[in-house]
């Protein structure tokens with residue numbers, strides 16, 4: 001990254017914006033004097049440890065101060081952004097807004113679409129991104145370095161893949177939370193105390209996910225291995241599969257994907 005490049009995050013007090021801003025500062029990818037953030041409600045608590053971070057209310061002021069602009073407002077607020085970035089590099093974190101929509105809203109052709117997820121808060125997000133043809137190789141290296149501060153960043157070959165991943169990885173903790181909620185309800189109804197039920201569910205999900213990550217094999221192999229073991233777990237797995245858990249997940253991802261593509 002150019003030593004003196006200033007990054008501006010529009011919506012930098014929000015959930016994704018502050019996760020990225022704080023990650024960049026904590027990992028010293030950026031010094032605080034090179035970060036500018038904007039939010040209509042002014043300076044919040046997110047940057048209290050870095051008083052050198054400039055916080056402005058007017059995003060046009062941010063655009064004037066920054067060399068690279070990150071858009072982290074809600075999709076519904078995109079049309080209300082009254083900014084003109086010239087040919088500055090713009091990185092949009094917005095769901096649903098295409099490269100073309102972002103480019104025409106801000107007036108730059110150098111646009112990257114990235115899709116974080118809420119695990120950016122603990123630097124464990126998956127962050128796929130897609131760049132317009134006007135984005136140079138140097139720009140791409142910089143984008144990769146900025147996004148990698150929040151987890152695993154990956155350039156995609158097609159914009160459509162980003163719409164798909166908005167539905168899948170963009171949801172972050174949502175689908176694990178749904179599974180956890182259902183397991184927790186069941187454990188409570190079986191008479192376990194809330195404390196033990198929560199501990200059991202969380203340690204099972206976290207431990208199981210870490211093991212799958214470490215093994216690096218197809219998760220289907222683990223399902224088959226446990227079905228082959230033919231014990232208690234096999235009974236649970238077979239019943240869940242027969243009851244249509246696979247179809248329910250596919251239909252849910254289809255619905256989220258349709259929402260992510262909007263009218264495109």
Ligand SMILES: NC(=O)C1=CN([C@@H]2O[C@H](COP(=O)(O)OP(=O)(O)OC[C@H]3O[C@@H](n4cnc5c(N)ncnc54)[C@H](OP(=O)(O)O)[C@@H]3O)[C@@H](O)[C@H]2O)C=CC1
Pocket residue numbers: 010011012013014015016017038039040041042057059072073074075077080081093094095096115116117118170171172
């Ligand atoms: N949350 C998530 O899990 C994920 C979110 N995303 C995407 O990230 C983007 C941000 O989402 P998220 O962080 O959750 O949203 P938040 O509502 O937490 O943050 C949005 C921020 O934008 C600010 N804002 C709105 N309009 C303006 C404006 N005109 N100028 C300056 N600041 C403005 C708001 O502050 P104020 O009202 O004070 O201006 C707010 O702090 C969204 O587009 C979403 O699609 C992507 C993946 C996951």
Ligand SMILES: O=C(O)[C@@H]1CCC=N1
Pocket residue numbers: 095166170171172
């Ligand atoms: O639910 C949403 O709209 C946000 C954006 C993508 C994932 N979460």
